Amino acid sequence: MSSSSRPSPALRASSASEETDLVGEATICRDVLTPRGILVLKTSSGTGKADAGSLPGGPWIFSNQVASCSLHASLEMSSRRGPTRHGVLPPSSPDGMGDEARPSEKRPESTLVRVQDERGISYGVAYYNRHALIAARVLSEDAGEAIDDSFFRRRFRTALESRLAFSRSFSWNMRKAKNRDTATTHQSLCDNRAEAAESGDNFFRLVNGEGDGLPGLVVDLYGKYACIQSLTRGMDSLMPLVTSALRGLLNLRGILVRRDKPDRALEFPDSPTKFGASGASSPAWISEPEVAAGDIPREVVLTENGCVFAVDLRQQLETGKSVENLQCRACWRFDRRDFRRQVALLSRGKQVLDLFGHSAACGITCMHLGKAERCVVVESNERSAQLALQSMQLNGIGDKLEIHQEDVDKWIKNYADHLDNDRDPCYFDVVILDPPNLAPRKSDVPGARISFQRLVEAASRLTAPGGFLAITNSSRHYSHGTFLADVSAACASAGCSATLCAEGGEGFDFPVDVRLPRSPELQWAVLELSGR
Structure with a gap:
């Protein structure tokens, strides 16, 4: 090595x-969290003796796996020294709830517990939330490890x-x-x-x-x-x-x-x-x-791929929306590092369109690293557009990068109308489509597929023949096979045939416990379009 x-x-x-x-x-902080109860798991019928200290289903314990939970008090910190500095929670009351507590007494919202099954086999230490579907999450498979x-x-x-x-x-x-x-x-x-x-x-x-x-x-x-x-x-x-x-x-x-x-x-x-x-x-x-x-x-x-970006760590959620339709304005998307680099490698001397551009990270990478000829970024959020302008200045990018603070659907429609009426239409050699999470819940997938196909079809119509369409999917409920099938169908609706050139997901700093029942939260694909 x-x-x-x-x-x-x-x-x-x-x-x-x-x-x-x-x-x-x-x-x-010299405080130690002390488990205040025992969470007993149901023993599955027909199974042999499990290995102590290992949960085959991973660190999540669902509410239907819980046989019982005996809580003595709310989450408690026992101090090994005097008063601590910033942010330390005060110790819980010593006269908290015990096993014999009356049902009418208020149960703690979250507490640290030791986990075992009905046979007494230990599975470690977890924090427990009786209100949630995932009732407990294991921190350590060693029941004696101090938290x-x-x-x-x-x-x-x-x-x-x-x-x-x-x-x-x-x-x-x-x-x-x-x-x-x-x-x-x-x-x-x-x-x-x-x-x-x-x-x-x-x-x-x-x-x-x-x-x-x-x-x-x-x-x-x-x-x-x-x-x-x-x-x-x-x-x-x-x-x-x-x-x-x-x-x-x-x-x-x-x-x-x-x-x-x-x-x-x-x-x-x-x-x-x-x-x-x-x-x-x-x-x-x-x-x-x-x-x-x-x-x-x-x-x-922040520096990434040789570029410099201004990032607002406090960038907020969009308000006035229901929880189901809420979109979190992530301050930065580290998971798209490889995606941005891959797209930039295709951009030399090209005309690039970045839809849902956020703070123009992908567009700026195409300009600065990829040496694109021109890039148009479309983003509806005002703060993101401001950060894009700052990053553009930091990288010394001139007026070859355009930032449009506008609703993406409206911008696409207006530009498509312009193409239809222009004798010499200007298509883009590289189109980046990085929409927000369209299916935050599994029940959202049918509607999300319709919206996603509509966006891909519209983006395909703006892509020059022989050009590239780079697409992301941020929903873990949207399977990889369904994602590619919908991309293919949408391109066909636009009169194009698509060839998959590259694909990927999150980077090395996004490890996933393979025992968990979930798909990657990011999928991306780069396609070459022909036909039309």
């Missing part, structure tokens, strides 16, 4: 005995080493990161750009939930800043330990905690179905982004 493919010496030398060197001046700051730091370190092992480009040197001067927290975009170039590509997803052994938790790194997304009630309760571990392991300038992904609604089944509109209250599962440590500037700067 070459030296460039190995984790950096600083990382390899950072063993458990050297943890204090990595902590620096960060304050560690504390060190637990999360070990998981974070393992995740970081995994990313380094998969990519030579992520040359994170933690000693260098620790020693770099962090006195100045308010910098201009140009200053941040210089720093990003110095530190390398330290921009990736550090934790991808169950794939990294931390169900309900997502952590994205943006250089010296971290953005955390808590997806469950149980992870909400663990957040003080999460932020403490991050601060102890990495010398970050700021940590932002978000609790607004639509999947959270499944943890709060009694929440309102609408929010943000006049007279409607916000549901319990959504909250404003919270700065948990340091400072988060209005924009941070």
Whole structure:
């Protein structure tokens, strides 16, 4: 193995005995979460003795698998030292509920439990939410493992080493990161750009939930800043330990905690179905982004594929919509890194159209890395369009990139009418179609297929003969076979035949537990169109 493919010496030398060197001046949360009950699983009939400590179905425990749950108190932190700093939950009342509690007493919303089956075989430690379909999520298959700051730091370190092992480009040197001067927290975009170039590509997803052994938790790194997304009630309760571990392991300038992904609604089944509109209250599962440590500037700067982008870590959900139709304005899409690079490789000297362009990440990559001749980006969200303009300036891209803040369907219709009436129509050599998640629930798939085929057909009509159509699908309920079949049918409706040139999904920093009953949340395909 070459030296460039190995984790950096600083990382390899950072063993458990050297943890204090990595902590620096960060304050560690010394609290330990104590399991407050026992979750008993039903023993499936006709099965032999299961292996202790291993759940064949993965870290999820569904409500219909639960035989009983004896809770003694709500989620409790026992402190090993005095008062702790920012974000630490207070200990629960010592006179909480026991096994003999009356049914009328209020049960805790989320609590840490030990998991075993009816035969007494242990399956580890999980957090439990009696309201959710996924009633419990296993944190550790060792029932005796302490859920504390060190637990999360070990998981974070393992995740970081995994990313380094998969990519030579992520040359994170933690000693260098620790020693770099962090006195100045308010910098201009140009200053941040210089720093990003110095530190390398330290921009990736550090934790991808169950794939990294931390169900309900997502952590994205943006250089010296971290953005955390808590997806469950149980992870909400663990957040003080999460932020403490991050601060102890990495010398970050700021940590932002978000609790607004639509999947959270499944943890709060009694929440309102609408929010943000006049007279409607916000549901319990959504909250404003919270700065948990340091400072988060209005924009941070990210480098990817040789390009520089302005990113707003606080970018919000669209309001006034029902939970079922809610779209989360993700601050950045790390999962599309490979997709953007693949499309850029096809763009040299080409005319490019980027539909649902968000902050123009794909379009800018085509211009800066791919050397496209011209790119038109269409995005309806005002804040995303503003970020696209900033990123365009950061990369020194002139007026060859056009940003249209407009409804995509309306823009397509108007441009199609223009093509029909133009004696010398201008088609695009590369068309990028990156729509939002059209099927957040399985029941949405039939309607989503109709909408998706309509979009693909419309985009195909704007693509030049011999041109390329690059498409994404963000629904895990939309199978790969159905996705490609619908693309083929839509192209045929537009009078084109399509040849699949490349396809893929999320990158190496999006690991998935293969035991889970789910499909990838991103599929993409690049097709060459002919005919018409």
